[in-house]
Amino acid sequence: xxxxxxTPKHLVMGMTNKKSLKCEQHMGHRAMYWYKQKAKKPPELMxxxxxxxxxxxxxxPSRFSPECPNSSLLNLHLHALQPEDSALYLCxxxxxxxxxxxxxxxxxxxxxL
Amino acid sequence: xxxxxxxSGPLSVPEGAIASLNCTYSDRGSQSFFWYRQYSGKSPxxxxxxxxxxxxxxxxxxxxxxxxxxxxxxLIRDSQxxxxxxxxxxxxxxxxxxxxxxxxxTRLTINP
Numbered sequence: 498x499x500x501x502x503x504t505p506k507h508l509v510m511g512m513t514n515k516k517s518l519k520c521e522q523h524m525g526h527r528a529m530y531w532y533k534q535k536a537k538k539p540p541e542l543m544x545x546x547x548x549x550x551x552x553x554x555x556x557x558p559s560r561f562s563p564e565c566p567n568s569s570l571l572n573l574h575l576h577a578l579q580p581e582d583s584a585l586y587l588c589x590x591x592x593x594x595x596x597x598x599x600x601x602x603x604x605x606x607x608x609x610l
Numbered sequence: 611x612x613x614x615x616x617x618s619g620p621l622s623v624p625e626g627a628i629a630s631l632n633c634t635y636s637d638r639g640s641q642s643f644f645w646y647r648q649y650s651g652k653s654p655x656x657x658x659x660x661x662x663x664x665x666x667x668x669x670x671x672x673x674x675x676x677x678x679x680x681x682x683x684x685l686i687r688d689s690q691x692x693x694x695x696x697x698x699x700x701x702x703x704x705x706x707x708x709x710x711x712x713x714x715x716t717r718l719t720i721n722p
Contacts (some may be wrong), residue, residue, distance in 0.1 A: 539698055539712035540654065587653055596702025596710045598644050601653040 500524050503588050503602035510578065511610050518573040518605050520588030528594040529571040531563060532587040534604075540587055546571055547594040578609045613637065614701050616713035625722050629686040633699030633713055636680070642702040643675055643682045647695045648715070654698055658684060689720045 500523045510516050522529060528547035532540035544563040545552040551563060560582075562574040571588060586605045591597040615634045623629040631645075642661055646654035660666045660673040660682065672685040682701070686693055699713040 537715075539715055542709065585651075585653075596640075596642055596704065598642070598656055598659050599654075599700075599710060600656065604653040606651070 501588055501590055501600055501602035503605055505605060506603060507606050507608075509608045509610065510575065512578060512580075514578075515574070515576045517575065518586055518588075518607075520571045520573075520602055522569055522571075522588075522590040522600075522602075524590060524592075524600065525569075526590035526592050526600075527568070528591045528597070529565070529568075530589040530591075530599065531561075531571065531573050532589060532601075534585045534587055544573075545594060575607075578607075580609050583607055583609045612713075613703055613711045614699055614713040616697075616699050616716045618714050619717040620719055621716055622719045622721055623689050625689060625691060625720055627689055629689045629693065629718055629720070631684040631686075631697050631699075631716050631718065633682045633684075633701075634680055635682070635699075635701045635711075637701065637703045637711075638677075638680065639704040640677075640680075640701045641704070643673070644700040644710070645671075645673060645684045646698040646700060646712075647693075648698060649695045686718075691720045691722055694718060694720045 502521045531543040534540045543557045546565045564572040588602040589599040645658040648654045658673040660675045666673045670687045674683045696715040696717045698715045703711045
């Protein structure tokens with residue numbers, strides 16, 4: 498059983514909707530991540546939050562907005578998404594941020610209509 | 611040259627045989643290497659990690675690392691249909707900001 502919990506597991510939203518993905522880790526890890534994964538592709542890093550600092554992949558559009566209320570919670574706010582944003586969104590955590598092994602949550606399958 | 615390279619497959623192996631999955635990487639300074647298994651529509655699951663040259667065994671799985679050749683592999687003995695999945699190789703990349711870099715994944719099918 499994963500100790501990284503993601504909700505919801507599935508989400509369908511229109512292009513004008515605002516929604517949030519939630520992630521919580523119970524392992525005391527210092528780093529949390531959001532990844533985006535399209536079918537038959539590897540996970541693609543979107544954001545890293547570690548030591549109270551957010552690192553952003555500059556290619557990620559501003560319609561994705563991360564929020565870290567505390568060291569065990571990481572949210573991803575979604576607004577005005579496009580159909581091409583439909584993908585599996587994965588939260589992960591690691592003990593350290595320096596290329597340490599990742600533990601993934603179960604993912605959110607997002608469909609944008 | 612891609613940072614982490616895997617043969618995308620599909621790789622078909624008969625049940626009970628040994629499945630061999632390969633991965634090469636470009637960053638000579640890399641120190642940590644991971645294999646993830648991912649079933650269709652599910653999230654990646656860590657199955658092996660290896661940090662030193664040589665072999666590391668865990669049940670039916672053996673990871674092999676050769677830093678001089680920049681090569682890491684995963685062997686699955688006595689392959690089962692439940693091993694059918696995509697296997698992702700991940701390497702910590704220390705050039706620039708440290709990060710975990712994933713290969714494209716190899717799709718493995720075990721035929722009963």
